[in-house]
Amino acid sequence: MSEDDVAGVGEYEGAAAGWGALKAVADAVRGQMAVVKETRGLLSMNQPHGFDCPGCAWPDPKHTSSFEFCENGAKAVAWEATAKRTTPEFFATHTASELWKWSDFDLENEGRLTHPMVYDQATDRYLPISWDEALAKIGAALRELPHPDMAEFYTSGRASNEAAFLYQLFAREYGTNNFPDCSNMCHEATSVGLPESIGVGKGTVTLEDFDHCDALFCIGHNPGTNHPRMLTTLREVSKRGVPIIVFNPLRERGLERFTSPQHPVEMLTLSSTPIASTYYLVKVGGDIAVLKGIMKTLLALDEKSRSEGGPDVLDRDFIRNHTTGIDELLVDLQMTSWDAIEEASGLSRSDIEFAGNVYAKAGRVIINYGMGITQHRHGTGNVQQIANLLMLRGNIGRKGAGISPLRGHSNVQGDRTVGITEAPSDELLDGIVRVFGFEPPRNKGHNAIESIEAIRDGRSKALVCLGGNLAVAMSDPQTTFKAMRNLDLAVHIATKLNRSHLLVAKQSFILPCLGRTEIDIQATGRQSVTVEDSMSMVHASRGGLKPASEHLRSEPEIIAGMALATLPNTRVGWTDLVSDYGKIRDSIEAVFPAFADFNARIKKPGGFRLYVAASEREWLTPTGKANFLVYPGLDEDPRVANREALTLTTIRSHDQYNTTIYGLNDRYRGITGRRDVVFVNERDLASRGLKHGDLVDVSVVPDAVSKPDKRVMRNLTAVAHNIAQGAIAAYYPEANVLVALDHYDTKSGTPSYRSTPVLLRASPNHEVLRRLVETAKVEEVYGT
Template identity: 70%
Template structure:
């Protein structure tokens, strides 16, 4: 936060490092506030261990040699939030109408505790009432069978879902006759899933955790590891301590990218010292990423030409470019035509800064580029991703040890869900694999992604939704449209561990189905079960819960999916009961459909699991050209139709007490915010230009993207002077989602533009 003297309630400059004693204190408070007994506390020692369960938080990979504890502060919050001793039992719902619960905060709703019984909404009393599992399945099955067109039903998946549950879910939906798979990946890294296959032939990262031990430079672009994937800080810390330059491009100054005190390091803890992370920190303007990346490539090509003129070999990897790529000449021409004045205006950085970053890149033989949703959640998110790939390809930094592209996934298995078939655009190989393994021909038509699903619901074309986890309505943009649309459905089914606001948007028939959490023992007819997950680096490993379930009524996600399928598909080709009795049989079927999972059960028995095949890692390019492709992006503007030059650009952000839509508490420690979320972060120079001061109450209004689009407002926010790039502002997600219309998304990937909303700010009326 910017230095200032004005006192604002709940706002104070944070002087400490990321991690350190503050992190340990937060873990202690999470334990005290949620967990009840010593066995629960010992649960944390099983997180991310080969003999334990995978953290339900981020998807950062586990090291091959785990330490005495392999969890971070926010991982501990995720575990304690799930393993809480609090319960939202039928008695809780008997005491509260949904109208009353609607007035609760999102934090308070989830803090009510674990759901314990199947519940169905009773409109007469405005309450959820308990029902049996058999009745719940019967009601759901009868309604689903009643729809003549399966395309009128949406099937949402959260990224915390295991491979086994996700595979059964897509199998059920396809046997039902639909490819409608709105998924949480549509809201985060879909630009990666669309952009990278066109560039390098695979929609995943190409690096392993071990590559960070061999890299010569790291570029971190558009992500905040201190909050969203804190275990990454240990990896960055080790790279920093061996002298690897770490170059950061991010609009906000984030403490986790500045310095980190490792809670496992007694010297740093006892001396209150910390390890610097960023060697150089460039505060790029929100929406300025393409300008920066094109600028770096333009500088690199100019330096390459100068080196050759001086009699050197040049800076590009010409042998790699000739043997492995196409499109270089077109890219070079595009960069040559781009003026430095345009690059500087749109990036917010000077030519000297961009050239300095390019020099660091050129001096390193092995470079890793890490990026998050600050790259993908834009109107041109797919192009952002492809320009990152272009930069790496210029010096052969894909398919080389210690080098590659590293998209940072959020949910613990959002990548795995996609791998086992959760996609609205099924490949021929997937469809043929299902028919081969199960004896029915699945539909081959394109289904709905998340934006399309909500548009279909709002238009009345879709009548029902099944949500395998998540908080879809709150996670999506445009609650002004989404909330009433969800209330107009005929059927809404939510498989969940805890109550959230989407559950209060009741359809004509709304049913809550409580499921086991990642931390809990899963016992089926064949005995105790394990599930599997895939991390951000394509490692697949087993996860085995250890805690007693929160209620005897809980069922696993695979069992719930099977129950719905059996009630819906009277002539099913699938042995649902047999598969659920022994998850090893599910894995056998995954292997039958997806050959990359060969010897699946055998390989997950090895501690740490195995890595799925990533052809680009060995320079095998499964693109139409058979090579890696340099791909062009027209211009450098985020969205030339919206806002104009005078508009501020707002990025929605997560607080440190938050995971996606889950609000653990009301503090944002590293940004100096305590006990509140009604703030907007603004550069002090922008405040001065607007005639505003730190602590003023303001209204944030959109600058309409279309002539007929009315302004949207976030009113009564407290403005906080902060170290953020001029012309850029930030506010919390999901509170600021109302500023974004449902039709403001990347047209290539469908990813909503949460990170670049054109707005104006004025004193509150």
């Protein structure tokens, strides 16, 4: 090993997907020791009569191929359909305190949970418990709370529409609107920002719109890892010669080039399709500056063209007939200087003007964005500036154009559609009264941040989790972990063991549920569930694999059981609803008229699209029009005034889906067998007297709530990477230790996982530490 070599750090020269992806799929299936079962499952994933991918929410094409899954979707299925089991015998062998020391990967890699379990404080172990006893104890504990608002009901985005609808119905009949959910931590800025702008908190495009766009902008997302099936769509757009403009702080292989496993010529010739026609490394947090710069470019082009007798660049008919607020936006853009834009974005005026010219020349433009836009202190402002840019040229409600938020979880959008929200509308609550005959609470409940604050302060004493790994997903584990250990009741409906289950309360229960891939049989026979993808398509999902244990219950069945155990005078026919999920869908339709003919329409291959008013240029806003909304300034964080500060963005590795760690590799970034790294621009390293491979400490820039001695990651290996100057990147969820609970977008409550000012320093004795790390086996260490 030369002096410049670093253990587990190299270069990946290949394109996204290709043979590397096929090998990774084979390794994932082989590693879970259920080859025949998992392979059979993969062939029915995303097929018309199969199950929906438990991974991302990218929509299915109308004409599916013989296999319609990606590498990370295959990993998700292998992870769920594993032959490994976490049995009562396993829990008898290991105390909760011992398991806490395990890595997140090792906890989930033990396999599927098989029995309902209850924590025993005397032995510090989880013990088996019957379903009836577990539900009775949970119901009694919930009834004993002094007030329903002392309970929090968390929802993972992998829950089906049917499960989510029953869950919100149960909690509201119980008496609370406390619904922290994974959307609060990812796309809540979309759910809050877009309704103010265009009247709906969803994207306005369909998959078919990508066949007709003239330009495509990709901002703050990484399709190669987080939604790989999108690469097929990007490939088709690129093949048409459409410019694809990328703004992202890191070079991501999936946005550079792609080898499609479904195209034999590319596979056999080892060729690839370029994706981005232009790729800009924008500063972390520089998105508003870029968007304002592009809008300033449009205004200048419009003025020049009109002065020369040419056509309008702005769509004045659209602006006049469909929008309000243009004058205020024009004033704001005029007052924003190019010097400030260049400083905040890290890009030159000429680069931004080039992108603006591409946008101006295109008749139809789609803008895709991900959590690189939403997970900021001003994520709502980011989203609304994207809407402003699209509206200036009428690119909403037009074929081949629109706004395209890229959701993560497979049904996070659907959960919100069927009522998982802490701020319910009168329409939702009135529908519950009309259909079920009880009066639900009408006060605003808790989002994710507010739930942790309430648990921390002792105002909430019970937590019920419908899937997920809330404690690990949340920012500020120092606060979150301590708070959750003070609960009176913790209930986890789950397929696998995770760290949140080990934050034991006075009473803690693990309730094992069926996975998306498994057969669900109720009183009337085999059942299907439904999900909604990022583009508002609702379709059925039907598992085909034998359940991992005869003791598993479906999520709807577990929720109904908790409701019956908790609510002795319930007005809801829980047993009848669970006997036939079609009756749940009838109830959803009765509460939400947008689901008209729900059961009939999901029988159609591919399902149906919910009505999205903004797609039809119907604006469900108080003004009755789409609103240009001004964001003052350029999203400057005063802590970055510290000249040594860098801005941290958290990222997912390629062997990861949200908090689930499939392995310790990050293939496209050249990382093998480790996660204890931080990606830094080489110039930023040099300016601090550091170099590639040095051991470094990353600490927050101190302020009123963040003390540098408490918020620090120590002994990370610095990796020189193609990342924007002024930015660094570290893996989520480990880097959550640097994000204070108090640092979030005040409008949406989204934690600022991607805009934390930090300091980078050489670790004490870093040369000695480096040699030790490079000669030892590199293992994942949670919360380094």
